[in-house]
Amino acid sequence: MAATAYTTRQGLEVAQELAGFVEDRLLPGTGVDADRFWSGYAELLRDFAGENRDLLAHREALQSQIDNWHKARGNQDWDAAAYRGFLTEIGYLVPEPAVFAIENGKVDPEIASVAGPQLVVPVSNARFALNAANARWGSLYDAAYGSDVVGPPPSGGGGIDPDRRDKVVAWAAKFLDDTFPLTSGSHADVTEYRADQDGLHATVDGKDAALRDPSAFIGTHQAGKDTGYVLRHNGLHVELVVNRDHPIGAASASGLRDVVMEAALTAIEDCEDSVAAVDAEDKVGVYGNWLGLMKGDLTETFEKGGKQMTRRLAKDREITAPDGSKITLPGRALLLVRNVGHLMTTDAVLLDGQETPEGLMDAMVTVAAAMHDLNRSEGLGNSRVGSVYVVKPKMHGPDEAAFADRVFTRVEQILGLPQYTVKLGLMDEERRTSANLAACIKAISNRIVFINTGFLDRTGDEIHTSMQAGAFVGRHGMRKSGWLSAYEDRNVLIGLAAGMRGKAQIGKGMWAKPDALAEMLQTKIAHPRAGANTAWVPSPTAATLHAMHYHMVDVAAVQDKLAGNPVPDLDKLLTPALTGDTPMSRDEVLREVDNSCQGILGYVVRWVDQGVGCSKVPDIDDVQLMEDRATCRISAQYMANWLEQGVVSKAEVQDALRRMAVKVDGQNAGDPNYIPMAPDFDGPAFKAAEDLIFTGTSQPSGYTEPALHARRKEAKALRG
Numbered sequence: 249m250a251a252t253a254y255t256t257r258q259g260l261e262v263a264q265e266l267a268g269f270v271e272d273r274l275l276p277g278t279g280v281d282a283d284r285f286w287s288g289y290a291e292l293l294r295d296f297a298g299e300n301r302d303l304l305a306h307r308e309a310l311q312s313q314i315d316n317w318h319k320a321r322g323n324q325d326w327d328a329a330a331y332r333g334f335l336t337e338i339g340y341l342v343p344e345p346a347v348f349a350i351e352n353g354k355v356d357p358e359i360a361s362v363a364g365p366q367l368v369v370p371v372s373n374a375r376f377a378l379n380a381a382n383a384r385w386g387s388l389y390d391a392a393y394g395s396d397v398v399g400p401p402p403s404g405g406g407g408i409d410p411d412r413r414d415k416v417v418a419w420a421a422k423f424l425d426d427t428f429p430l431t432s433g434s435h436a437d438v439t440e441y442r443a444d445q446d447g448l449h450a451t452v453d454g455k456d457a458a459l460r461d462p463s464a465f466i467g468t469h470q471a472g473k474d475t476g477y478v479l480r481h482n483g484l485h486v487e488l489v490v491n492r493d494h495p496i497g498a499a500s501a502s503g504l505r506d507v508v509m510e511a512a513l514t515a516i517e518d519c520e521d522s523v524a525a526v527d528a529e530d531k532v533g534v535y536g537n538w539l540g541l542m543k544g545d546l547t548e549t550f551e552k553g554g555k556q557m558t559r560r561l562a563k564d565r566e567i568t569a570p571d572g573s574k575i576t577l578p579g580r581a582l583l584l585v586r587n588v589g590h591l592m593t594t595d596a597v598l599l600d601g602q603e604t605p606e607g608l609m610d611a612m613v614t615v616a617a618a619m620h621d622l623n624r625s626e627g628l629g630n631s632r633v634g635s636v637y638v639v640k641p642k643m644h645g646p647d648e649a650a651f652a653d654r655v656f657t658r659v660e661q662i663l664g665l666p667q668y669t670v671k672l673g674l675m676d677e678e679r680r681t682s683a684n685l686a687a688c689i690k691a692i693s694n695r696i697v698f699i700n701t702g703f704l705d706r707t708g709d710e711i712h713t714s715m716q717a718g719a720f721v722g723r724h725g726m727r728k729s730g731w732l733s734a735y736e737d738r739n740v741l742i743g744l745a746a747g748m749r750g751k752a753q754i755g756k757g758m759w760a761k762p763d764a765l766a767e768m769l770q771t772k773i774a775h776p777r778a779g780a781n782t783a784w785v786p787s788p789t790a791a792t793l794h795a796m797h798y799h800m801v802d803v804a805a806v807q808d809k810l811a812g813n814p815v816p817d818l819d820k821l822l823t824p825a826l827t828g829d830t831p832m833s834r835d836e837v838l839r840e841v842d843n844s845c846q847g848i849l850g851y852v853v854r855w856v857d858q859g860v861g862c863s864k865v866p867d868i869d870d871v872q873l874m875e876d877r878a879t880c881r882i883s884a885q886y887m888a889n890w891l892e893q894g895v896v897s898k899a900e901v902q903d904a905l906r907r908m909a910v911k912v913d914g915q916n917a918g919d920p921n922y923i924p925m926a927p928d929f930d931g932p933a934f935k936a937a938e939d940l941i942f943t944g945t946s947q948p949s950g951y952t953e954p955a956l957h958a959r960r961k962e963a964k965a966l967r968g
């Protein structure tokens with residue numbers, strides 16, 4: 249990696265690549281000239297970088313007070329009252345705000361009022377980033393046929409297996425019967441669908457049937473030879489696509505060739521935990537894709553199935569209502585952009601020779617990019633109400649949220665945008681935020697568009713915060729622990745109490761087993777049932793399937809029932825899940841050590857050597873798991889905690905790392921770009937895994953970024 253070349257702008261040293269990107273690609277068309285951008289940015293850094301540093305120092309100061317408190321108490325029994333008193337005294341817990349209601353201004357309906365899936369995607373990958381935007385609509389037939397929901401997934405030999413096809417068709421018909429019942433008969437037995445000014449008709453057993461709720465039919469959608477009958481339920485659309493010339497339609501008595509679901513209502517284009525962006529070059533790649541999405545002109549050409557294809561943003565869908573009027577349905581997910589948190593600094597922009605907060609750069613650049621969307625009145629637009637949606641991760645407590653609010657006010661001033669154009673999604677994924685959630689929401693109440701239980705980071709922070717309290721129970725115990733359920737329940741109830749219903753999303757976390765979609769269908773319905781009007785999915789296929797849950801559950805009604813329920817006690821949230829007097833068996837410990845080491849290595853080897861920020865890595869039972877920086881944080885913090893508490897020895901972990909490195913090398917044997925870690929175990933990837941584990945106690949909040957960035961830079965320098 250060549251040393252960064254800088255150019256000077258308004259007292260800043262700016263990496264040339266970034267300066268070129270900003271001036272040649274980002275700003276033209278925004279009405280903001282380069283001088284205004286750079287002088288505003290320089291002032292932003294002068295006014296906010298110091299406070300950013302102070303906030304991070306405060307995190308560390310609180311953490312060391314907490315560590316010392318636990319160390320001083322030794323093996324005494326857990327004393328919830330004493331602990332809570334201590335946290336109040338040091339300012340970790342702040343007073344609960346008086347009752348308030350958020351006032352978040354203009355918010356698109358996908359966020360404010362309709363419940364549905366939220367897809368997350370690494371924005372560094374243009375092919376995936378476009379796919380996520382287009383995942384607003386997804387084929388239910390394809391999702392079921394290609395996954396495990398009607399039986400083990402297909403082997404991938406090509407062609408359609410008629411038995412599997414029939415299973416999928418019957419399974420989808422059952423969903424249609426449950427969601428859009430007919431006055432008589434089943435969708436499985438329809439021989440014809442047709443529409444007229446009275447609505448949708450179906451012929452079953454030679455007789456006319458209609459929808460039991462005729463108002464569910466909103467019109468037809470013509471696309472080539474496809475005639476789509478568009479239905480609506482719980483605010484979400486479903487299209488019955490009929491085409492008797494299509495092989496699937498031809499095999500169906502009704503000509504039904506697909507059921508197309510409105511799926512990813514919103515998608516988060518991620519600049520954070522699913523990407524590996526460590527320098528100006530990487531950041532320009534990430535920003536370039538977000539800019540293309542905001543301009544509507546991003547394309548990506550690639551080869552799939554031996555054919556070259558070009559992917560671009562999907563158009564909106566034109567529907568003809570029964571009375572002949574036209575309705576436009578959005579063709580793309582409403583896009584949010586996840587910025588990085590307050591932790592990292594970047595060498596892409598230097599002030600007084602020092603690195604500057606990466607979060608401030610993300611704020612400036614991603615909002616400026618979204619101005620292309622704000623300035624456009626037609627075409628492939630994003631927000632229809634003129635808002636910009638930024639997701640802010642990993643904030644600790646209300647002061648950090650208030651800081652973000654002021655940063656975005658300043659960014660709006662620099663760019664000439666009305667205050668509160670930028671809306672914020674608040675990741676409830678650090679313990680101090682969960683414990684002070686109402687105050688955090690209040691701190692950004694004019695911008696807030698979601699709270700989301702990012703339980704993966706939250707688990708990492710749970711372990712790190714109470715590192716010195718004792719040994720944490722294993723993953724199985726953690727999933728069933730009291731703090732986790734208190735965290736999930738409190739999030740919904742505090743959000744409702746803050747008036748988020750009908751105005752914002754109360755979201756649930758990621759489905760981290762991308763291939764186990766039958767299991768997802770069984771279990772992720774718990775999210776809408778808990779009152780969440782969105783939840784994260786890792787892929788468009790998962791979005792299409794998860795959309796079914798929002799037909800099965802009327803989230804608005806659930807929220808009505810929940811409103812006013814007592815919020816679970818803070819002590820429950822604050823009680824760590826420690827093994828206490830019932831330590832885990834040696835077998836369980838060693839198995840989990842192998843599992844964590846494998847997960848960490850499988851993830852970091854692609855991050856450090858190849859710059860891939862989100863991967864599918866098989867776990868110890870060969871279940872493919874989505875690994876990102878947050879899941880890596882959990883594994884590393886487990887190992888650090890168990891080392892700290894003497895549950896395992898350093899030698900045992902070192903042995904596991906070496907054995908698992910050999911296993912991971914084997915799993916990647918088919919990748920021509922892969923660099924094996926064995927037999928030398930001295931490359932930057934292997935060392936990154938060691939850093940994450942053996943320095944896990946002293947890493948800020950147990951984050952993985954510092955070690956990963958340093959080792960990735962080393963790998964880039966070594967290998968170009």
Ligand SMILES: CC(=O)SCCNC(=O)CCNC(=O)[C@H](O)C(C)(C)COP(=O)(O)OP(=O)(O)OC[C@H]1O[C@@H](n2cnc3c(N)ncnc32)[C@H](O)[C@@H]1OP(=O)(O)O
Pocket residue numbers: 367368369370375376377379380518521522552702704705758762785786787788862863864874875876878879
């Ligand atoms: C704790 C947290 O912060 S969670 C948030 C961060 N996590 C994420 O963002 C998860 C994003 N998901 C992913 O990166 C991927 O789904 C993975 C790595 C988990 C799994 O990938 P794989 O199953 O190997 O996907 P694979 O490479 O086979 O792609 C399959 C298809 O799905 C698409 N796809 C997969 N995931 C996504 C996604 N998140 N968004 C859009 N498209 C996607 C691909 O574009 C591809 O379609 P195409 O060939 O037509 O382009």
Ligand SMILES: O=CC(=O)O
Pocket residue numbers: 521675677701702703704705706757758878
């Ligand atoms: O960002 C999400 C999480 O679970 O962490």
Ligand SMILES: [Mg+2]
Pocket residue numbers: 521641675677702704705878
């Ligand atoms: Mg997270």
